[in-house]
Amino acid sequence: MTKPLRLGIAGLGTVGAGVVKIVRQKSELLAARAGRPIEIVAVSARSRDKDRGVNLSDYAWEDDPVALAKRDDVDVFVELMGGSEGSAKDATEAALALGKDVVTANKALLAHHGQALALAAEDKGAVIRFEAAVAGGIPVIKTLLEGLAGNEMTRVMGVMNGTCNYILTRMQATGQGYNALFEEASALGYLEADPNLDVGGIDAGHKLAILSSIAFGTQVNFDGVQLQGIGEITLEDINQAADMGYRIKLLGVARMTARGLEQRMTPCLVPDTSPLGQLEGGTNMVVLEGDQVEQVVLRGPGAGEGPTASAVMGDVMDIARGIRPAIFGRPAHELVAATVATSSAPAPYYLRFSLLDKPGALAKVATALGNAGVSIDRMRQYGHADTSAPVLIVTHKSAHADLQAALAAMDALDVIVGKPVALRIEDV
Amino acid sequence: MTKPLRLGIAGLGTVGAGVVKIVRQKSELLAARAGRPIEIVAVSARSRDKDRGVNLSDYAWEDDPVALAKRDDVDVFVELMGGSEGSAKDATEAALALGKDVVTANKALLAHHGQALALAAEDKGAVIRFEAAVAGGIPVIKTLLEGLAGNEMTRVMGVMNGTCNYILTRMQATGQGYNALFEEASALGYLEADPNLDVGGIDAGHKLAILSSIAFGTQVNFDGVQLQGIGEITLEDINQAADMGYRIKLLGVARMTARGLEQRMTPCLVPDTSPLGQLEGGTNMVVLEGDQVEQVVLRGPGAGEGPTASAVMGDVMDIARGIRPAIFGRPAHELVAATVATSSAPAPYYLRFSLLDKPGALAKVATALGNAGVSIDRMRQYGHADTSAPVLIVTHKSAHADLQAALAAMDALDVIVGKPVALRIEDV
Structure with missing residues (x-):
C-alpha cells in the first residue's frame, strides 16, 4: 500500500469531531477508495480537556494551530476553526508557505482572502480546497468547477443560508412574525454568534462570492455582493406573495453581464412551483445554469456535523487521490478583477x-x-x-x-x- | 503552455456533434481551465457526407472506429456510438489495450461489460470515464464517486429515463391513457429504436447498475436489477395515486442489505410533496443517501445535445487536468461480486x-x-x-x-x- 496521507486538524467543534470520527471509523473504506490510508497525526483546539465524544489520544496535540500547520508530519492542514482573520488565516498561510495542502470549511476566510491564498498556494504547488465552505454537504464546488467545466456558466443561484430559509418558511407555516421566528431559531441554536451573519445575508453572500469566482473566472469579490437581509420581511409579505403564487427566499444570484459581474444576496420572490420555491426549512439549494447543461439543481443539508464533515472528507479524498485542479478553476493569476455591475437586469x-x-x-x-x-x-x-x-x-x-x-x-x-x-x- | 490533449471522436450524432462544437467554440476557456489545450485530431462515423452543422475538415477521418481508437496521435478515445456490442466495444477495448483513456456515454456497454473494461483499463494504467452514461447533464458519477467519497452510501434512487417520466406526467396532465402518450412520445422522437429500452426500464436499469457499483463497491451487475416497465400503468392508477397524495414514477432504487444488493427499476408510488414526486416531464433526478451527508438530490436534463455533451466534456476536462480516480471508485479487482437480494425490504x-x-x-x-x-x-x-x-x-x-x-x-x-x-x- 502506498504512503498514507497525514492530516493535521485545527478546530474540534462539531465538524472537526465529525471528521475525526469518519477517519477513525471508516479507515478501510477510505483507504480502498483513495488507494492509500488516510491518517490523523495531530490536532489542535482551544480546550484540550473538553469531551468531544471521540478518542483523541492517538494524535499529537498542538495548542497553537500555526505550529500544527507547520509540523513536518502533516501533509494536509485541515482548518475548521472559522473566522476570516486571526489563527485560521495565520495557520492557513503557514501551511501554504510550506507547500502543504489545505482543506477548509471557512467561507469568510475564502470570501475575504481567497485570491491571496490561491496565489500563495499555487506559488508553492499546493492547493486549498473548500467544498464545505459552500452549501454544507452538497458537492457544489466540485460540480461547478469540474463536472460543468465544459460550460460557459450563465447564472448561479442559491438558497444557501438554512437559518434564513427556516425562518421564512416557518413564518408561512405558523403565521408567526419575523421576530418570533428569529427568537425560535435563536433558541434552537440555529443562529451564528453574530446573527447578522445569517439574517443580514453575509454568510450566504460569502458563499455566493466563492461560487461566482469559479463560475466566471473572476477574483473572489465579496465587496461586490449586493446584500439585503430578511429582517424587513413581514408576515404580510409572505402571505401576499403566497397568494400570488410566490415564495420569498433569501436568494443569491450571480451573473456575468455586459455591465459587469452582478452578485446579489437579497430576499426575492420565486414561483412556488419551482424547485427553489418548494424548498422548505434548513435545506440548501444551488441552481447552476450553463450554456450547454441548461440547468442543474442541487439540494441537500446546508449544515450539521455529518454533512459538513462529508464535504471536508470529499476534499481530503480528492487530495489523497491526486485530484487537484486549479483552486478556483483556473490559475489564480489568470482570474480577472471583474467590474462590479452597479445595477441588475430588469425584473418585475x-x-x-x-x-x-x-x-x-x-x-x-x-x-x-x-x-x-x-x-x-x-x-x-x-x-x-x-x-x-x-x-x-x-x-x-x-x-x-x-x-x-x-x-x-x-x-x-x-x-x-x-x-x-x-x-x-x-x-x- | 503544456502539451495539448488530443481527442479522437467516434460517433457524430447529436452528442458527438455537440462535443465537436464545444471544443471548437470554447478552446480558450477550456485551455484556461484545463491548463492545456484540448484538440480534436480525428473523427469517425457511419456516413462521411452527412451535414452535421459543424466543420470537420480540420480533422482526420477514419471509417473504422477501431482504427481511430488505435491512432498514435489520439490520447483519448471518445466513444459516442452506443450499443453494448460491436464497434463500440471493439474500439473501446482497442483503445484501452494501448493504454489510451476512454470517455463514453454508453450505458449499455458499461452495464454489460463495465467490470471487464475497468480491469482492462487499469491493467494499462488507463481510465474509462462515463459521466454522460447516467442522467445526462447531471454530474452524478462525479458527485457519488468523488464528492461523497467520505460516506458509506445507504441508498441510491433515481428517475433516470426522461421518456417514461414524460409519459407518466403527461398522462396525469392530459387525462390521456398510456397508449396515446406512448404514441405522442414516439412522434416527438423521444423513444429509442427499440422502445422497450425506455418503457421496459432497461435503459434506466443500465444506469442504476452503474451507480450501484460505485455506491457499494460491487461489480456492475445489470442482471441483478429487478425490472418492471411502465406499460401496465393505467390512467386510473395515476389518478388514484394522485388522489391519495402520490405520484407514479419509474423509480430506480439500490440498497446494500443483509440479504444482498437490492436493485430495482420499477414503477413506484412516491409522495407528491417529495422532490421525486414533483419531478415533471423529461427531467432526471438522482437521490444519493449516505451515512454522513444524509440526502443529496440532483436534478437536471437527462438527455439532449448540450447536456450530454456537457457531461462528456466534464470527463475530457478531468483527464486533461489529471483527475483520474479509480474507475468505479476503487480498483476493479477489489470490487466484489455482490449477492443479489432476492426480495426487497418491506414496504406498503x-x-x-x-x-x-x-x-x-x-x-x-x-x-x-x-x-x-x-x-x-x-x-x-x-x-x-x-x-x-x-x-x-x-x-x-x-x-x-x-x-x-x-x-x-x-x-x-x-x-x-x-x-x-x-x-x-x-x-x-
Whole structure:
C-alpha cells in the first residue's frame, strides 16, 4: 500500500469531531477508495480537556494551530476553526508557505482572502480546497468547477443560508412574525454568534462570492455582493406573495453581464412551483445554469456535523487521490478583477408600502411610478386599519435604475408612511 | 503552455456533434481551465457526407472506429456510438489495450461489460470515464464517486429515463391513457429504436447498475436489477395515486442489505410533496443517501445535445487536468461480486384488480391477503360498470415474500379478472 496521507486538524467543534470520527471509523473504506490510508497525526483546539465524544489520544496535540500547520508530519492542514482573520488565516498561510495542502470549511476566510491564498498556494504547488465552505454537504464546488467545466456558466443561484430559509418558511407555516421566528431559531441554536451573519445575508453572500469566482473566472469579490437581509420581511409579505403564487427566499444570484459581474444576496420572490420555491426549512439549494447543461439543481443539508464533515472528507479524498485542479478553476493569476455591475437586469418587482388615507394619495404614487418608467402589473389596497393602509404592487419588468428612481420619488411624496419595501421577482 | 490533449471522436450524432462544437467554440476557456489545450485530431462515423452543422475538415477521418481508437496521435478515445456490442466495444477495448483513456456515454456497454473494461483499463494504467452514461447533464458519477467519497452510501434512487417520466406526467396532465402518450412520445422522437429500452426500464436499469457499483463497491451487475416497465400503468392508477397524495414514477432504487444488493427499476408510488414526486416531464433526478451527508438530490436534463455533451466534456476536462480516480471508485479487482437480494425490504404496496360482481368476492380477496400476512390500510371499490369492478387497496408495510404469496393466492381465486397490478410505495 502506498504512503498514507497525514492530516493535521485545527478546530474540534462539531465538524472537526465529525471528521475525526469518519477517519477513525471508516479507515478501510477510505483507504480502498483513495488507494492509500488516510491518517490523523495531530490536532489542535482551544480546550484540550473538553469531551468531544471521540478518542483523541492517538494524535499529537498542538495548542497553537500555526505550529500544527507547520509540523513536518502533516501533509494536509485541515482548518475548521472559522473566522476570516486571526489563527485560521495565520495557520492557513503557514501551511501554504510550506507547500502543504489545505482543506477548509471557512467561507469568510475564502470570501475575504481567497485570491491571496490561491496565489500563495499555487506559488508553492499546493492547493486549498473548500467544498464545505459552500452549501454544507452538497458537492457544489466540485460540480461547478469540474463536472460543468465544459460550460460557459450563465447564472448561479442559491438558497444557501438554512437559518434564513427556516425562518421564512416557518413564518408561512405558523403565521408567526419575523421576530418570533428569529427568537425560535435563536433558541434552537440555529443562529451564528453574530446573527447578522445569517439574517443580514453575509454568510450566504460569502458563499455566493466563492461560487461566482469559479463560475466566471473572476477574483473572489465579496465587496461586490449586493446584500439585503430578511429582517424587513413581514408576515404580510409572505402571505401576499403566497397568494400570488410566490415564495420569498433569501436568494443569491450571480451573473456575468455586459455591465459587469452582478452578485446579489437579497430576499426575492420565486414561483412556488419551482424547485427553489418548494424548498422548505434548513435545506440548501444551488441552481447552476450553463450554456450547454441548461440547468442543474442541487439540494441537500446546508449544515450539521455529518454533512459538513462529508464535504471536508470529499476534499481530503480528492487530495489523497491526486485530484487537484486549479483552486478556483483556473490559475489564480489568470482570474480577472471583474467590474462590479452597479445595477441588475430588469425584473418585475414586488412593492409594499403604507399609504396615508388622503384623497389622491394613490394617484400620486401611480404618477411617481409612471414618471420613472415603472408600470404596474397588479395592485392591491387593503381596508384602512388606521390612518394609513397597506398597498401592494407588482410591477411589470422594470430597469433597476427606473425602480430606484421610482422609490426615490415615492420617498419624496407626503403620502407614504415609512419606507417602501421592494423585492425583486426572480425568473428561476 | 503544456502539451495539448488530443481527442479522437467516434460517433457524430447529436452528442458527438455537440462535443465537436464545444471544443471548437470554447478552446480558450477550456485551455484556461484545463491548463492545456484540448484538440480534436480525428473523427469517425457511419456516413462521411452527412451535414452535421459543424466543420470537420480540420480533422482526420477514419471509417473504422477501431482504427481511430488505435491512432498514435489520439490520447483519448471518445466513444459516442452506443450499443453494448460491436464497434463500440471493439474500439473501446482497442483503445484501452494501448493504454489510451476512454470517455463514453454508453450505458449499455458499461452495464454489460463495465467490470471487464475497468480491469482492462487499469491493467494499462488507463481510465474509462462515463459521466454522460447516467442522467445526462447531471454530474452524478462525479458527485457519488468523488464528492461523497467520505460516506458509506445507504441508498441510491433515481428517475433516470426522461421518456417514461414524460409519459407518466403527461398522462396525469392530459387525462390521456398510456397508449396515446406512448404514441405522442414516439412522434416527438423521444423513444429509442427499440422502445422497450425506455418503457421496459432497461435503459434506466443500465444506469442504476452503474451507480450501484460505485455506491457499494460491487461489480456492475445489470442482471441483478429487478425490472418492471411502465406499460401496465393505467390512467386510473395515476389518478388514484394522485388522489391519495402520490405520484407514479419509474423509480430506480439500490440498497446494500443483509440479504444482498437490492436493485430495482420499477414503477413506484412516491409522495407528491417529495422532490421525486414533483419531478415533471423529461427531467432526471438522482437521490444519493449516505451515512454522513444524509440526502443529496440532483436534478437536471437527462438527455439532449448540450447536456450530454456537457457531461462528456466534464470527463475530457478531468483527464486533461489529471483527475483520474479509480474507475468505479476503487480498483476493479477489489470490487466484489455482490449477492443479489432476492426480495426487497418491506414496504406498503398499492394493489389494483378487477373483482367479479359475486357475493363474497371481496371477502375472498381480503382473506387471501390476511392469510398471507398482508394487512389492508385503505381500500376503495368502484361502481360496477360491467360484471366486474375495479378495486384499489393500499396495504400496510408488507414483506415482499408475503406480498408475492398474497398475489399468488389472489391469482388462484375465481373472483379476479386478469392479473392484479402491484406497485411499491417507496419511502423517499
